[in-house]
Amino acid sequence: xxxxxxxxxxxxxxxxxxxxxxxxxxxxxxxxxxxxxxxxxxxxxxxxxxxxxxxxxxxxxxxxxxxxxxxxxxxxxxxxxxxxxxxxxxxxxxxxxxxxxxxxxxxxxx
Amino acid sequence: xxxxxxxxxxxxxxxxxxxxxxxxxxxxxxxxxxxxxxxxxxxxxxxxxxxxxxxxxxxxxxxxxxxxxxxxxxxxxxxxxxxxxxxxxxxxxxxxxxxxxxxxxxxxxxxxxxxxxxxxxxxxxxxxxxxxxxxxxxxxxxxxxxxxxxx
Numbered sequence: 238x239x240x241x242x243x244x245x246x247x248x249x250x251x252x253x254x255x256x257x258x259x260x261x262x263x264x265x266x267x268x269x270x271x272x273x274x275x276x277x278x279x280x281x282x283x284x285x286x287x288x289x290x291x292x293x294x295x296x297x298x299x300x301x302x303x304x305x306x307x308x309x310x311x312x313x314x315x316x317x318x319x320x321x322x323x324x325x326x327x328x329x330x331x332x333x334x335x336x337x338x339x340x341x342x343x344x345x346x347x
Numbered sequence: 348x349x350x351x352x353x354x355x356x357x358x359x360x361x362x363x364x365x366x367x368x369x370x371x372x373x374x375x376x377x378x379x380x381x382x383x384x385x386x387x388x389x390x391x392x393x394x395x396x397x398x399x400x401x402x403x404x405x406x407x408x409x410x411x412x413x414x415x416x417x418x419x420x421x422x423x424x425x426x427x428x429x430x431x432x433x434x435x436x437x438x439x440x441x442x443x444x445x446x447x448x449x450x451x452x453x454x455x456x457x458x459x460x461x462x463x464x465x466x467x468x469x470x471x472x473x474x475x476x477x478x479x480x481x482x483x484x485x486x487x488x489x490x491x492x493x494x495x496x497x498x
């Protein structure tokens with residue numbers, strides 16, 4: 238298995254989750270699938286690791302959850318962005334763009 | 348003794364949290380299993396692949412239950428503290444004949460109300476200010492032919 242585990246910047250997973258939930262409320266499995274699809278499977282979130290992140294984000298008030306029925310009629314927990322979460326997403330997006338630009342500039346300069 | 352009693356009182360809620368977490372994780376694993384089965388992986392292999400792909404189920408469950416519990420406990424403590432402060436403030440306000448002392452009561456009531464509001468404005472939860480712990484990871488896949496069912 239040629240699989241390089243690379244530690245990305247802290248907060249990256251939270252940003253991806255916030256961004257995924259910006260469109261619609263989703264359950265954990267849906268969030269992982271959406272991230273994998275969007276990244277064309279180049280970036281993989283460890284499925285189990287998603288949940289502690291979701292619970293912490295809910296604790297911080299960025300997202301909230303409620304039980305509902307999934308597409309196959311099973312009880313599933315759906316997460317959606319709160320107003321605080323939307324603000325956090327905007328801030329994190331801006332932060333990501335700023336850091337990304339800075340790193341690109343440094344790499345091009347050397 | 349008191350802790351044991353508190354544990355006993357909180358047990359049903361703790362069990363409910365654990366059951367909810369279990370149900371949520373199980374749903375995810377079942378969906379993965381279904382996906383692999385639809386791709387033509389034999390059922391037994393699909394089940395094993397789903398579990399592998401999910402990672403350490405017990406560890407994840409414990410982390411989630413712990414996060415839920417600490418949040419609930421902190422909120423309970425803060426709610427109790429705000430009620431106690433409000434009652435103290437109210438007692439001072441009612442019982443004190445001295446205007447200056449009565450102002451202390453007013454201040455305590457305001458502090459309690461502000462504390463209570465803080466709990467409702469979830470973005471201002473005290474946990475927000477704690478340093479983040481690194482419990483999640485992302486992996487960059489270099490082999491794009493890799494599939495969870497085959498690893």
